[in-house]
Amino acid sequence: MDFLRSIVLGLLQGLTEFLPISSSAHLAIFPKFFGWQDPGAAYTAVVQIGTELAVVLYFWRDIWAIGSGWVRGLFSAEARRAPEWRMGWFVIIGSLPIVLIGLALEDLIDSEFRNLWVIGTTLIVLGIVLGIAERVGRNARPIEDLTWGHAVLLGLAQAAAVVPGVSRSGATISMGLFLGYERAAATRYAFLLAIPAVVGAGVYKLKDIPGGDNAYGWGPTLVGTVVAFAVGMAVIHWLLKYVSTRSYAPFVVYRIALGALVLILLGASAMTADIAIAG
Structure with missing residues (x-):
């Protein structure tokens, strides 16, 4: 049964990681719907490696160009004038906030932040933020216009995703849209x-x-990771084609609807419990 559940969760991870709807929220919410045990923060973190391996494979040319360009820049002044050198530093600097905040708040991430009241609320709030960003963003700047200040802001936005329900991609994309990027x-x-x-x-x-x-255990977790990798490859390809011509509006609606459903069910459950106690 653990293997079957892990396959389902791996499928869910692969489907939701790259969409701005929070994969960690889905891995916390859906087991509750099915009456399964919460897979836990460790399972969630490890199975996400599968989807990130899909990113590495899909963008391997970009990653190789950025990585090799950054290394060359360590030894060559000429290489430091190339855009790959700057992009390498942008990724490093943008990654620091979530690393520092994640380590500082590790205990909260593993416990209180996985509370469904928190997750339902963040789904709604960040859904609204994404909707506003979609409406007011100029959708004009190419990635080549990225600046040091914007790299820090995008990194801080990603760091908000230590709370399940925020979504790494959703927070980063929202900030990018606010800053005017395509x-x-x-x-x-x-x-x-x-x-x-x-x-x-x-x-x-x-x-x-x-x-x-x-x-x-290890077996189901590895199976879920492999499933997440396979599904994630397909989702990356689809999403990049989708966003080139269409808006994020459907994801905004989905986030708000799912968050509202979670809060309504939690409220109804709490009310039922109160009635039972009073009776």
């Missing part, structure tokens, strides 16, 4: 910026898989 450019940068954070968090949480904050 929808496709903001999405592409969000994917690249997530790689160090997600892979780093997953590797860090490997220690908690056996007997730690994880409802499954």
Whole structure:
């Protein structure tokens, strides 16, 4: 049964990681709907490695160009004039906030932040933020216009995703739209910026898989990770084509609707409990 549940959760992870609807929220919400045990923060972090490996494979040319260009820039003044050198630093600087905040708030991330009241609320709030960003964003700047200040702001936006329900891609894309970047450019940068954070968090949480904050053992967790990788590859390809011509409005509606449903069900459950106690 653990393998079947992990396959379902891996499928869910692959479908939701790159969409601005929060994969970690879905991995916390849907087990509750099915009456399953919360898979835990460790499972969530590790299975996300699968979707990030999909990003690495899909963008390997970009990653190789940025990585090799950054390394060359360490030894060559001429190479430091290339855009790859700057982009390498942008990814490094943009990754620091979520690393520092994630380590500082690790205990909260593993416990209080996984509260469904928190998740339902953040789904709605960030859905509204994404909707506003979609409406007011100029959708004009290419990724080549990225600046040091904007890299920091985008990194801070990504760091908000330590709270399930925020969504790394959703927060980063929203900030990119507010700063005037093209929808496709903001999405592409969000994917690249997530790689160090997600892979780093997953590797860090490997220690908690056996007997730690994880409802499954190594076998089911690895199966879920493989499923997430396969599904994630398809979703990346679809999303980049989608955002080049269409808006994020459907995801805004979905986030708000799901968040409202979660809060309504929680409220109804609490009311039923109160009635039972009073009776």
